[in-house]
Amino acid sequence: MTSHSLVPADLAIDLRQLVMTIAHTVDLVGVDDVFHGRRVGMLAREMAIQMGWPEADQLILYDAGLLHDCGVSSTRVHHRLVVDLEWAGAEEHCVCGDALLAGFAPLAHLAPIIRYHHSRWDWLSAQNLPGNTARFANLIYLADRIDVLAAPHHADQTILSHVDEIRNRLASQRGGMFSPELIDAFEAMSQGEAFWLALQPDWVQQYQTDMECYGDLRLIGWADFKQCAEIFARIIDAKSPYTQQHSRGVSRLARYLAEHLGLDAITCEKIEVAGLLHDIGKLQIPDEIIEGQSGLTAHEFDIMKSHSYGTLQVLKRLHAVEEIARWAAYHHETPDGHGYPFRISGDALPLEARIINVADIFQALAQERPYRQPMQPDQIMTILNERAALGRADAEIVSVVADNLDQCHRVALCRE
Ligand SMILES: [Fe+2]
Ligand SMILES: [Fe+2]
Ligand SMILES: [Fe+2]
Incomplete structure (x- = not known):
């Protein structure tokens, strides 16, 4: 092929x-x-x-x-x-x-x-x-x-x-x-x-x-679009030293998980791009909230919740990739419907979005934050298992992580 x-x-x-x-x-x-x-x-x-x-x-x-x-x-x-x-x-x-x-x-x-x-x-x-x-x-x-x-x-x-x-x-x-x-x-x-x-x-x-x-009527194909998504990711990740490589790491890990779940090649490509784009809306969140030293206040968390909605608003202009826009924008939705900001649950929450959700949590925990050190793979696994048990993360995807923990860690940190 x-x-x-x-x-x-x-x-x-x-x-x-x-x-x-x-x-x-x-x-x-x-x-x-x-x-x-x-x-x-x-x-x-x-x-x-x-x-x-x-x-x-x-x-x-x-x-x-x-x-x-x-x-x-x-x-x-x-x-x-x-x-x-x-x-x-x-x-x-x-x-x-x-x-x-x-x-x-x-x-x-x-x-x-x-x-x-x-x-x-x-x-x-x-x-x-x-x-x-x-x-x-x-x-x-x-x-x-x-x-x-x-x-x-x-x-x-x-x-x-x-x-x-x-x-x-x-x-x-x-x-x-x-x-x-x-x-x-x-x-x-x-x-x-x-x-x-x-x-x-x-x-x-x-x-x-x-x-x-x-309309200048120029059309671009997948390879150019993917390259452009890498540019988006660099703009997003440049927001803060704490988020360096976050979008790239989520993208790579999401693709890795999709492959291990047996999804077809085209879907894996699209998931990789959705991972690059998932946090576009974060650009509108003030730096002080992203880099806050001690967690978020309730009000700050409300502001933070707007970011994945922003991702959808920005990407929906690109009619040809409507599906990718939704997978990206649903990255904080959870199977039990307690995610944000759409509160989608069950069958309405696509597998592709669930994969990005797990990759996003994993990558964020593996990175340093202003209020904590990077977590080690076993600590990350404990949190993912807890979330899966509560319906806050997809259990099947979390079990793929468990089977490939060290590899997931390296992929999430773009070490290979
Ligand atoms: Fe300017
Ligand atoms: Fe300028
Ligand atoms: Fe996010």
């Missing part, structure tokens, strides 16, 4: 849907303002249109704007990036975002733009970067800073009374932070109230919906 017959050969995902899904994921890190990337994408595209740049470039700028902060997983870092006009620590997420996208062929053209999206024009213009990299990166920088200055004034609808101050502040950087060409276009466009009103959440969402129909 060739490796090609092991993948869902007929899977075709619209690249535009996939970009929107990554954008949604990246925007979760804004916690209570989850449209930053989508506003930056809209602003960058609209300015490119204003300047008469070619349609293909407008679309590149839209995508670069959507994904520009893909190197930010921590809510703390996100906060730093939106409080000051310039921040000395901004470079790291540019390097990280560049590295994430450079290895993914369908979006690799965005990587150099993301690399320089916090670079000043007076430096950037002297670097001899290839093609349009400097202009495009600087447009993302400007769009990003427009949004950072405007965002605090949307909730109380006071944006129009801050327009002069924002315009003057950015215009003073003509030839400094930003290229004269871009500032001139910005000044011309931003006189009208409409420019600013377009940044309200309802209209940003409408813009996104319109762009989704735009």
Whole structure:
């Protein structure tokens, strides 16, 4: 059997849907303002249109704007990036975002733009970067800073009374932070109230919906989708030093268990990808809750419960992988119906989701947490057995773990 017959050969995902899904994921890190990337994408595209740049470039700028902060997983870092006009620590997420996208062929053209999206024009213009990299990166920088200055004034609808101050502040950087060409276009466009009103959440969402129909009609197959899921996993796992490799470990262990349960090759592939994606919604959980030193308060646990719901909301846009989205989102559901947040039980809870559930518990226990050391395999087994006895984990899957305990431990920690 060739490796090609092991993948869902007929899977075709619209690249535009996939970009929107990554954008949604990246925007979760804004916690209570989850449209930053989508506003930056809209602003960058609209300015490119204003300047008469070619349609293909407008679309590149839209995508670069959507994904520009893909190197930010921590809510703390996100906060730093939106409080000051310039921040000395901004470079790291540019390097990280560049590295994430450079290895993914369908979006690799965005990587150099993301690399320089916090670079000043007076430096950037002297670097001899290839093609349009400097202009495009600087447009993302400007769009990003427009949004950072405007965002605090949307909730109380006071944006129009801050327009002069924002315009003057950015215009003073003509030839400094930003290229004269871009500032001139910005000044011309931003006189009208409409420019600013377009940044309200309802209209940003409408813009996104319109762009989704735009469709560049490129379809990607399973191999690319799987590679993209690895990128998602790296973004998710970068959230905290405590969750490093968590998604990868869950993915590998889930696949290992699925194989030992005799599931067919295609299902094993899909489970592996669901494992990579299961914690997408965690990006919206504040770092302080993830890294809390002493367990969670009841309120913090309520916030935590929203994360697997978030996973479903993000992934459901990808119609072609609806099944994978559900398996991923059900990873805290338990056979007895006492899991969260859907309270699914019995036959309604698919075997694939039960496998990810067991893999998730195993991997988390095998890792260090702020309030405890990593658990040893026998301690993990005790907890899994207790859960199985109570109906809180699938007994058949737990018995596969028991039969292969040391191997499961190595797989969960990505040691082989
Ligand atoms: Fe940024
Ligand atoms: Fe940003
Ligand atoms: Fe989770």
